[in-house]
Amino acid sequence: MKKIISLFFLIFLFNNYFSQELLATVQVNSQQLGGSNQQAYKALEKSLRDFINNTSWTGKKLQNFEKIKSNFAIVISERDGNRFKGTIVIQAVRPVYSSSYESPLINLQDNRFGFEYIENENLVFNERQFSGKNLIDVISFYIYLILGYDADSFQSTGGTQWFQKAQQIAQNGESQNTYEGWKQVNEPRNRSQLIREILNPNMSQLRSTIYSYHRAGLDNLFNQDQTLAKKAIFDALMKLKMYENSFQQNYFFDVFMSSKSDEIFNIFNSGNNGGIVIGDLKQLMLTLSPKNQAKWEQWK
Incomplete structure (x- = not known):
């Protein structure tokens, strides 16, 4: 009986562990632009942090210690009204059993990050269509990428369902002609290329x-x-x-x-x-x- 209870407990932990979501920090750096008005960038930072951490990406609600630690660092290099350009660095780590060590899951820099943002606007993710502003599209793409990497590290090809979500976002991005980073043509190391390679059987x-x-x-x-x-x-x-x-x-x-x-x-x-x-x-x-x-x- 004790063995059955223990097995049930392990299965419960296993199933819940794979429903992890993110515990993210966000930094927005606007030093390249100069000026003293930082209100818009602080608002963007808070909006993104709330968007990432409060959106239900997997349909499960979890304790903070169960979530994937991640960081999104944005450097703004250009601004024209409500339109911004810059780079974004995405990092995530994975806990290692019986230790305090956290292993890097993903660490990449995306240099084609252009988007539109109005201060304090409500950020809402819709996986079925491109937002038109590119901000939540890029962020959501990388969130599902992180979820996929994390699940793959605990179960063989366990991240496929999350990678497929990222692929749908990439396909939505490819359908528009306003923002860089989604097109396969003349844009090496783009988001669409990355997710297609991850899901390519040749990369199994x-x-x-x-x-x-x-x-x-x-x-x-x-x-x-x-x-x-x-x-x-x-x-x-x-x-x-x-x-x-x-x-x-x-x-x-x-x-x-x-x-x-x-x-x-x-x-x-x-x-x-x-x-x-x-x-x-x-x-x-x-x-x-x-x-x-x-x-x-x-x-x-």
């Missing part, structure tokens, strides 16, 4: 790697014996060798390596790597992430 191994890396690897890394956890991470990463001739033009792959390179380096930089052939992983990382060559070369 990378999604599988993300799951194994986190669940079999990181979630066991803080055990007294790290051997099996490091081996699981090593094995998951070595499966990315299949992309060594195609990763250069792949935005999804680039986001993974950019978000995880520091963590990967630190995991295997302790010198206590069991029976892992670190030279094999070093050579693969030099191929897949050459901009971090100086880092990988430190592995012994």
